[in-house]
Amino acid sequence: MRMAVLGWIQSIPGLRTGAKKRSCSHCSQHGTRLKCSIERLHVPVLLGEVLELYEGRRFEVFVDGTIGAGGHASTLLSSCDIDLYIGIDQDETALAIASERLSKYGAKVKLVQSNFRDLERVLSQFEIAQGEVDGILLDVGISSMQIDTADRGFSFMADGPLDMRMNRTNGLSVAEVVNSFGVEELARIFQEYGEDSQSRRMAKSVVAFRETKQI
Ligand SMILES: C[S@@+](CC[C@H](N)C(=O)[O-])C[C@H]1O[C@@H](n2cnc3c(N)ncnc32)[C@H](O)[C@@H]1O
Incomplete structure (x- = not known):
């Protein structure tokens, strides 16, 4: 199994990010400026390094334990051959954005509101054993979206x-x-x-x- 764990400090825009800032691809679709600006703020960290590890690989089951707004997920789904992408996050707002962003992948993506410490229970929902997971990404910590939203x-x-x-x-x-x-x-x-x-x-x-x- 391949596993990548990223550190939280790199989630802050402008701080040691491994990827170039991208503009939001959803502006014309959802039309809500708030969501667009939130998404534009969130730059997945160390995207280059994650791609170096995973690009072009095949995964039957990939677990993203901190899917957030789905930045890494959308890149991995478009650059790897993945049968099932399980995205976990504690934050329902982040999951709603990820859900919209990844909707084109249909049933291939399963999103679950949970703590990644409960991975075994999450996997059992899909009748998957831990040994069947062949890739994991943990981008641990707080997101810029959470910090920047005052409420x-x-x-x-x-x-x-x-x-x-x-x-x-x-x-x-x-x-x-x-x-x-x-x-x-x-x-x-x-x-x-x-x-x-x-x-x-x-x-x-x-x-x-x-x-x-x-x-
Ligand atoms: C840096 S962000 C992830 C960004 C994501 N990789 C992306 O590309 O959009 C970290 C996310 O981890 C989530 N998180 C932190 N601790 C968690 C935990 N123990 N279980 C599940 N999610 C967690 C936060 O809610 C936050 O959305």
Whole structure:
């Protein structure tokens, strides 16, 4: 099996991208300027390197564990011989864009809203065993689309609700966490995921602040 794992930092437009920026091929089709501008912003990272690894190859089952807006997928589908392309993403907005973008491939493409850690369960939906997968792509991390859309809550540049979920149908938003978790739990999160040495002090400040005002 061939597998490519790409790093998140390269998802930011202009930062070490392996591909040239392309203009959106869908503008004349869907007519919504918002979607076009979102798509134009998203440049698949290391496209050249991914093609170097996969171009011209044959795959019975290819899994794209982070399909996003389908940038890598559309290139791979047009440059490889693939029977079944399974695209997984946690983000329903990204999947909707990928679905439109890849619609010409029909039943060859299956899109699933899921976490790639549940790959075995996703594959079982299609009665496929893990050993039958012969190519995997993981472009891990956050997408520029998620960062740039203010109401997703990931941006430092634009104001928006404190959401920060990749899958908005699941789990707690950051607003729910910072307004309800106790000091111990917040400190653990700041320490574990933020590796912040001041985690306890920050957690206490959050709890003190919310006594006067909802965050
Ligand atoms: C950099 S983008 C992928 C872009 C995609 N390769 C393209 O060409 O359009 C990363 C995507 O991974 C998704 N993601 C991050 N962690 C995930 C996980 N554990 N399971 C599934 N999807 C995940 C995000 O929602 C985001 O859409």
